[in-house]
Amino acid sequence: MDILSLVRLMQFGDSMLPTGAFAFSGALEAAAQSGVVHDAATLQQYVAAALRQASTGDAVGLAFALRALCGDTVSAGAPVQESTLARLRNIDLALYRRKLPEEFRVMMVKTGRRLTELGARATLSPLLSRWLSQIESGSTPGSYPVALAVLFAASAFAEAPLRNEGEGEEKALLEEALTVYFYGVAMGILNASLRLMRVTHFDVQAILYRVSAQFGELCALAMETPLDRMTGYAPMTDILSAVHAGARVRLFMS
Numbered sequence: 001m002d003i004l005s006l007v008r009l010m011q012f013g014d015s016m017l018p019t020g021a022f023a024f025s026g027a028l029e030a031a032a033q034s035g036v037v038h039d040a041a042t043l044q045q046y047v048a049a050a051l052r053q054a055s056t057g058d059a060v061g062l063a064f065a066l067r068a069l070c071g072d073t074v075s076a077g078a079p080v081q082e083s084t085l086a087r088l089r090n091i092d093l094a095l096y097r098r099k100l101p102e103e104f105r106v107m108m109v110k111t112g113r114r115l116t117e118l119g120a121r122a123t124l125s126p127l128l129s130r131w132l133s134q135i136e137s138g139s140t141p142g143s144y145p146v147a148l149a150v151l152f153a154a155s156a157f158a159e160a161p162l163r164n165e166g167e168g169e170e171k172a173l174l175e176e177a178l179t180v181y182f183y184g185v186a187m188g189i190l191n192a193s194l195r196l197m198r199v200t201h202f203d204v205q206a207i208l209y210r211v212s213a214q215f216g217e218l219c220a221l222a223m224e225t226p227l228d229r230m231t232g233y234a235p236m237t238d239i240l241s242a243v244h245a246g247a248r249v250r251l252f253m254s
Contacts, residue, residue: 005176008155012148013180015187019114019144024107025192026050026185030240032196040203047189047211051218053234054185058108058145059222060230061095062181063174065149069127069157070170080127088131088150089140091227096141098232101242112144115151125154145181152177171223178219186211 011017028046031037037046065088072084099105113135120128131150135142156173190204 005156008152009176009180012151012155013183015184015191017115018118019111021107021111021184021188022191024103024111024188025196026189027101027103027237027240028189028192029196032193034240036236036240037193037197039197040199040207043190043193043197043199043203044207044210047186047207048214050189050237051182051185051211051214053232053237054182055218055221056225057098057230057232057234058095058143059178059181059218060225060227061091061143062145062149062177063223064227065091065146066153066174066177067170069149069153070173080130085130085134088146089134092140092143092146094227094230095143095145098230100232100238108143108145109141112142112147115144115147116142119147119151119154123151123154127154127157148177148181152180174223175219178222179215182215182218183212 015021028037031046037043068084068087068091069080072081096105096108099108113132116128116132116135119125120132128150131147134140140146152173186208190208193199194201194204
């Protein structure tokens with residue numbers, strides 16, 4: 001990984017990136033209120049389960065969206081092909097339809113649209129602007145995983161398309177994007193835990209250190225899973241989200 005790639009990874013992986021993700025707890029609020037999660041140990045189990053579910057769900061869509069863009073070899077001056085946009089829309093819709101809880105669908109599209117807006121303004125990328133226009137016109141839901149894939153493609157191809165897939169450039173790009181995604185899943189829950197539970201910053205950092213050791217395995221699983229096997233099956237999370245939606249007092253939107 002070169003210096004610029006590392007900087008981009010740090011920027012897009014920053015938990016303070018203003019996408020609105022801070023307003024969502026990933027159903028942790030309901031889990032804490034119901035006693036499912038009640039200490040650092042159960043919090044770590046919850047985060048690990050969320051990451052595992054994501055690796056065969058949203059992360060699969062992210063990987064396929066980024067592969068589609070790599071295959072298009074989009075560069076700074078070349079417009080994205082219509083066939084590639086169609087593939088992105090299909091992946092985007094598949095991701096959206098697999099989100100059963102309304103709160104999770106809202107989170108997916110709110111953060112996805114915001115990330116696309118931020119990326120379009122920061123990078124001035126025609127690719128991101130084109131994807132933003134697809135979202136604004138209602139042609140596609142605008143999920144966060146696809147938005148992240150488009151953002152990474154726009155950043156990676158700012159100077160030139162991939163030079164040689166045989167050298168593993170595409171795989172490296174996929175791993176970088178997936179790492180940012182998994183980091184966001186973990187930190188979204190852990191940041192929320194500081195406001196919902198009796199855990200300290202030391203607890204949170206220790207949990208992140210332990211669960212991040214599995215990111216390599218999770219990236220491999222996401223890259224190996226076929227698109228038609230992508231699943232949003234998470235019964236406990238879905239139930240907790242439904243409970244949260246009916247709560248009279250809520251600190252988070254999910």
